[in-house]
Amino acid sequence: MLMEKGNGGRGVALLLGFLAFFALAFGGEDEGVSVWPMPKSESHGSQTLSLSKDFKLTTRGSNYPDGSGLLKEAFWRMVDVVQVNHIVDGRVPSSMVLAGLNVAISSADDVLNFGVDESYKLDVPAVGGLIYANVEAQTVYGALHALETFSQLCHFNFDERIVELHSAPWSIFDEPRFPYRGLLIDTSRHYLPLPVMKVVIDSMTYSKLNVLHWHIVDEQSFPLEIPSFPRLWFGSYSYSERYTVANALEIVQGVGYPDLWPSSDCNQPLDVSKEFTFEVIEGILSGKIHFLVDIIVSVFYALSMKDFSKIFNFKFVHLGGDEVNTSKFEHLLLLLTGLDTADSCWSDTPHVKEWLNKHGMTESDGYKYFVLRAQKIAISHGYEVINWEETFDNFGKQLSPETVVHNWLGDGVAEKVVAMGLRCIVSNQDKWYLDHLDATWEGFYMNEPLTNITIPEQQKRVIGGEVCMWGEQIDASDIEQTIWPRAAAAAERLWTPIEKLASDPTLVTGRLAQFRCLLNQRGIAAAPLAGPGRAPPVGPGSCLKQ
C-alpha cells in the first residue's frame, strides 16, 4: 500500500491518516488465524513469505508411494485454487521465499474407511535459504487436510502480484474432534446435475467435511439406474433427470416395480409381505452396489472431481426407517404416536393385510419386522448399519447393538441413545437442517452434539453429525447458497476441539465472513452471513461485512 510518489504537498499528516484508515478498514483481515475450521493447535509469527513461482511438492521421508497420484493431484489442485481469482505475474523477491511443500506420510496405503487417521502437522519455517513448508501425517487423508489448511494461509499481494504466506513461522497440529462430519444432499426431490454435485462435493472439502450422505431416491423420483432392475429409473422425473451407474457409484432403495409396493396407489413402504422386496435388497447389497435406502460416500478424494470415481465405499449402510408412511392419507409419524388403526396402504392392500394377519402383526409390527430384517441382511454382508431415530424411539432395545442411530427429530435424543450403548449421529432438525431457512449460522455453530453427555465412554458413542440439505425447495439454482456458509458453522463444531470453539458465535463472525468470501473467490455461491438461510445481500457492501 504505497503512497504514490508524486503526491506531494499533503505531507505526513495525510500519510498517517491513510495508514490509520487502512488499519481500521482492513484490520483483522489478514491478522491472526483465518483458517476455517480452527485447527486443534497452532502457533504463528509475523513474517511474510513469498511463494515461489515454481512451488514444488516433495516427499522426503514419506512411506506413501502415491501410485494413484492422489497426493500429487491434490497438491496441484491446491496450487490452482490458491490462484483461481488472480493472475500471479509479479516478481518474487530473492529472500524469504517458500520454495515448496514437503509431505511425509507414514502409512503406505490409502485404504479409506470410517475412523481413518485424519491428523496432520503443518510447519512453515521463516528462516533459511530455500524454505520448505512441512507436512507430516499418518495417512494421505491427513495430508489432504493439511493441503487445505495450507491453501488458506496463502494470500495474493495486489501490489506485488505474487502469492504470499503471512504470519510465519507456523506450527500447526490438527485433527478432528468427531470422525463423522457429514452433509446430506437429496436428489429425489430435485434432480441435481453432476456438475452441480461435484461443486458441492469440492466445497465440502474446504471446511473438512468428510461424509457425503447422498439421499438418491425417495417417493417423488427415482433417478438412479439399477442394471439388474432396469425399469426402476422409469421413476425419474424425466428421461434426462437420471444418473447412470457410471455417474453414480452406489444404489439405493428399490422402487418402481409394482411388486415392490402393495399397489399403485401406495408408494411406500416397500411391500413387507413380498419376499421379492427382500430379494431386491439382498441383490443390491451383495452385488457391486452396496447401499439400500441411502448412500453414504466418503469424500476424502473430493478435492477434485476427477477422483469422484474413486470415491470409497463406506462400510456403513443407511437403512432409513424414518417417517414410514403407512397411511394413504396423512404423513403421520404413525409409529411414534402408536396409532396403528389409521387407514394404511398396507392395510388397504389385501395381500399385505392378509400377510400381516397371518403373522399376527399390526402395521407397526410390520414396520419393525422390515427394519430388523433389513438390518440382518446388511450385517450379514459385513456392513454396519445406520437407522433414523424412529427405529430407536420405537424398538430401540431390539435393534442390533451395532446400530448407529441417526437423530433428527430434535435435541435430547443423543444422550438416550448412548446411554443405551448405541452409537449416534446428530442431525437435530431444529438446528442442523439446512432447508430450514430460519436456522441461522449462529444456531448451526452452537449446536453441541455432546450436550448432557458427560461420561467419556458415552461421549465416544457420538460419532459425529450431519447437516441435511433436503431438496423439496432447493435445486441446482440455489443449493450452494442454501448450504453455505451455514454448513461451515457446523463443520467447525464437528472438527475443532470444544475448548477452542467460540462460546459466543459473534466472536467468529469475522473469520466466518472471511471463509465465506474465500468460498466465493473459489466459485462457490456461499450466501451472506446476515439474515436467514440464503438471504440475498440487503444492499451494496463488502463481502466481508455482509
Added chain:
Amino acid sequence: MLMEKGNGGRGVALLLGFLAFFALAFGGEDEGVSVWPMPKSESHGSQTLSLSKDFKLTTRGSNYPDGSGLLKEAFWRMVDVVQVNHIVDGRVPSSMVLAGLNVAISSADDVLNFGVDESYKLDVPAVGGLIYANVEAQTVYGALHALETFSQLCHFNFDERIVELHSAPWSIFDEPRFPYRGLLIDTSRHYLPLPVMKVVIDSMTYSKLNVLHWHIVDEQSFPLEIPSFPRLWFGSYSYSERYTVANALEIVQGVGYPDLWPSSDCNQPLDVSKEFTFEVIEGILSGKIHFLVDIIVSVFYALSMKDFSKIFNFKFVHLGGDEVNTSKFEHLLLLLTGLDTADSCWSDTPHVKEWLNKHGMTESDGYKYFVLRAQKIAISHGYEVINWEETFDNFGKQLSPETVVHNWLGDGVAEKVVAMGLRCIVSNQDKWYLDHLDATWEGFYMNEPLTNITIPEQQKRVIGGEVCMWGEQIDASDIEQTIWPRAAAAAERLWTPIEKLASDPTLVTGRLAQFRCLLNQRGIAAAPLAGPGRAPPVGPGSCLKQ
C-alpha cells in the same frame, strides 16, 4: 425404453400403457426444435445419428487459418459441454454415425467489432457412410454460434450411453436480428470474483448474447487498478475485493483522487471545474485502456474463459451521464425535473461554485458541459459514444449525432431517439432490469425494441438491447439465478426474427424450460421459470416443469 424381458403377465395392455405414459410424460422433450434462441430458419427430419467417440473437427474449404486456435478450442469446449453431465461409455453403432463437423469460414481474419457478420449455416445430413455435419460462415464468430447451436442438438442416450443427434437431417440458416445483444453486470455494488464473472460470461454465449457491459465502478466502490493513478483502487471495499489490470482489461471512471471530486463529502460527480478531471479522462482514453465510465466488452470469445484475455476492445465507449446527483441529500433525477436550485455538492464546494459562476453556468449547465466535452474527447480518439438517456432527454439536440442513446427509464423513448436521427440501445427498466425481481420472463420475452417504430430507416437505428443486472442486492451467491432464465427470454427477443417469435410467451414455456435445464446441466444456476425472478422451486418436481 425397453420392457424388461422377465416382466410377463401384464401383457400388451401394460406395454401400451407404458408407451402412452412416456409419450405424455416426455412428449415434446426431444421433439421439434429445442434450440434457444430459435434460429432464423430451419428444417429437420426424424432420423437419429450417433456421435462418433472420435468426433472430429475438419476445415475443408475454409479460408480461416485459426492461428490463435480460436476455432479449435471452441470446438473442444463444445464437445466437453455436450458431455459434462454424462459418461459416454456405450458402444456407438456402425451406421448412421456422425463422424465430425466440417467448418468452412470465408474470412481469413478474426477482427471483432460491432456489426461483424454473425451468420452461419449448419447442415447435418442423414445419409452417407461417414457423415459430417457442415458449418459455413462468413466469420469465425458465426462459426462459434454454429457450434453452440450444434451443441443443443445433441442429446445423451441413457440406455445406450452414447451421444446422439436427433431429428436429422438438419438445415439451419441463422443470423441475429439485432447486432447489439447485451448483459450488464455491476461490480461496484458488490465485488464479483473472477471465477463468478467467467461463469456468467460463458453462460451468455449459450443464448448468443454478445456484449458484456461491465459497470466496474460507481459510488459505492472502485475495485479496479488504474496503474497511472494507483490510489484509485483504495476505494475498493477491501484489500482483496479488487481487479488488477491483468484481471480486467479496461478501466473506467476516475474516482479516488480528491482533485477529482469537489470535496470529500461530495462523491459525485467529477469536479467539472478541474482540468485535471478531463486530463484523467484523456489519459485513460489515450492509453492502453480505453474506456471511461463503463466498459463494453465484446464476448464472442467467451465460450471459454481461457480466451477471456483476448476479449476484443469495442469501438464503443459508454460515457454514462445518468442520474447525475448534484444534490448531497437526495438522489434526484435533477436534470429531468429541471431543478437546479437544490443544494448540490458542486454548489457547496466554493471553487466549483466559483467556476460555475464565472462561466455563467447552472449546475445542470455544468453537467451538460461535462457530458459534451467528454464526448468530444472520446470521439477525437476514434470512439463511438453511448450515453444514458437523460442526456438525450435534456439536451438531445446538442449531443454528437453519432451518439447512441441508452434508454433505460421506460418505454416510448426509442421511438423519439430514432426519429431524431440518433441510434438507440433498449434497456427499459420496467421490463429488462434483472434486479427487478417482479419482472417476469414473459415480460422479458415480450419487450419489443421496435415498438411504434415502423419506418425501416428508423428501425435500423435501434442497434439492439441490453438486460441489466444491477448489483445492489445480488452478489456471488445469487447472480446466476437472477440473470437466468430471464435474460434468455430477452436473448431470443434480440436474436430471432420477429415473425418467428411467439406471440404468446406460454407457447415457448416448454422450450425455455428445456433451455433452463440445459443451463443447469452445464453448471449454471438458472432459476425455475415459475414465479418472480430467482424464486426457489415451490416443491419437489422436474426441472422441465418448474
